[in-house]
Amino acid sequence: MISEESGEERQPLWFLVALAFAAAGGAVAYVPFLTVLLPLKVNELAASENIEALSYITFAGAIFASLANIGFGWVSDRWGGRRSWIALGLVLSCLLLIVMGEARSVSGLIVLVIAWQLALNMMLAPLIAWAGDCVPDRQKGLLGGLFALAPALGALAGTLVTFPGLAVGAERLWLVSGLVALLVAPALVLGGGRQMEELMRPVEGPVPSELGSFKSRPAIVRMWSARLLVQIAEAALFAFLLFWLRTLSPDIGENSVANLFSLVLCVAVPIALFAGRWSDKARRPMLPLALCASLSALGLITMSLAQNVQTAIAGYTFFGLASMTFLSLHNGQALRVLPRPQNRGRDMGFFNLTNTVPSLIIPWMTLAMVPKFGFSGLFLVLAGLVALAAILLAQMSYRR
Incomplete structure (x- = not known):
């Protein structure tokens, strides 16, 4: 069932697309819920203390999501059957999302959100590890490019579920659950038996300590650190873009900023696909990462001077x-x-920490920088962090 090209085993394009849509199912699950539906529910239950309640819920959810991603990744490593874990997480997370609409207290909502985060990561952690079991290194660039669909579809799902007249109240939670199931199910149903033996063969012995291969300890540290640095900048812009733009133009509206976010996410998809496919053909997997980090730093410098x-x-x-x-x-x-x-599932869980740790760093960094140096000072610091990410990856970018 695995296609052959130039004598090398590869996965067919349809399966890579199915994996990408399944990953996008996770984004469709949490982006509309965390950005729109959860705040609305909190406002319904605690209108006078909505900000405090939402902060507690968001913080608790992020902590449990981080732990669950590592934990369920490890569980799928030890007991195998990743598709079974994905399916169970899909069912439980969709059910809990629907039940969320029936919450009658903030404390009950906190419990449900924590349970939902556990179930959602029961699906997501084995899903990413399963991609590692199936997709060879020579296609990981294309797979990464296809993963750009996830944030774009997550943003579009947020627009869809809030479209006037389409759904109201608890109906929106049903709609989100249905979309998630539609995106994840094809990979589960059609993806049986696609693991590659060469990708699942256990490796024993110490991890190399010299930066001589992509699987050395320094390479792992560089990749983890580079992603954390870029995610810090990304999280800062996600949280404070509207505030910053209003310092330059007080009349700019929330809808304009939301449209800008959506436009960037959608245009990034073909760019990521091209860059990922090129990296596979040229066998330069890290070069696009180093270049993108460098260009991100230039963008931040431009923003600081605007x-x-x-x-x-x-x-x-x-x-x-x-x-x-x-x-x-x-x-x-x-x-x-x-x-x-x-240990692929567990280790990807540790990489996932780069998605949650920035939310704990950004508020304090902003409070320390913006009152004294303004947003321009903050953007220059972020540019320095992203430039450091580019430097970390530069030495790896010329290896094939």
Whole structure:
């Protein structure tokens, strides 16, 4: 069932697309819920203390999501049958999402959100590890490019479920659950038996300590650190873009910023696909990552120097396209550097911490920088962090 090209085993394109849509199912599950539906539910239950309640719920959910991603990745390593874990997580997370609409207290909602985060990561952690079991290194660039569909579809799902007249109240939770199931099911139903023996063969012995291969300890540290640095910048812009743009143009609206986010996410998809496919053909998996990190730093520098909203939007668009391409491609190439296939799920869980740790760093960094140095100072610091990510990957970018 595995196609042959130039004497090398490869997965067919339809299966890579199915994996990408399954990963996008996770984004469709949490983006509309965490950004729109959960705040609305919290406001319904605790209108006078909605900000405090939402903060507690979001913080608890992020902590349990991080632990669950590592835990269920490890569980799928030890007991195998990743598709079974994915299916169970899919069913439980969709059911819990629907039940969320029946919550009658903030404490009950917190319990449900924690349970939902556990179930969602029961699906997502084995899913990414399963991609590592199936997709060879020579296709990981294309896989990473396809992963760019996840944030784009997540944003579009948020627009869809809030479309006037389409669904209201608890109906929106049913709609999200249905979309998630539609995206994840094809990979589960059609993806049986696609693991590659060469990708699942256990590796024993110490991990190399010299930067001589992609599976060395320094390579793992560089990849993890580079993603964390770029994610810090990405999280800062996600949280404070509207506030910054309003310092340049007080009349700019929330809808304009939301449209800018969506545009960047959608345009990044073909760019990531091209870059990922090129990296596979050229056998330079890390070069696009280093280049995208460098371009992200230039975008941040442009933003720090912006004196009008047009230059600011141009700078953010440049940064957003480069950083989203980086993060998508990184998702695929991170699977390349993990040295032990028998621990792939657990190890990808530790890589997933780079998605949650920035939310704990950004508020304090912003409070320390913006009052004294303004947003320009913050963007220069972020540019330095992203430039460091580019430097970390530069030495790896010329190896094939």
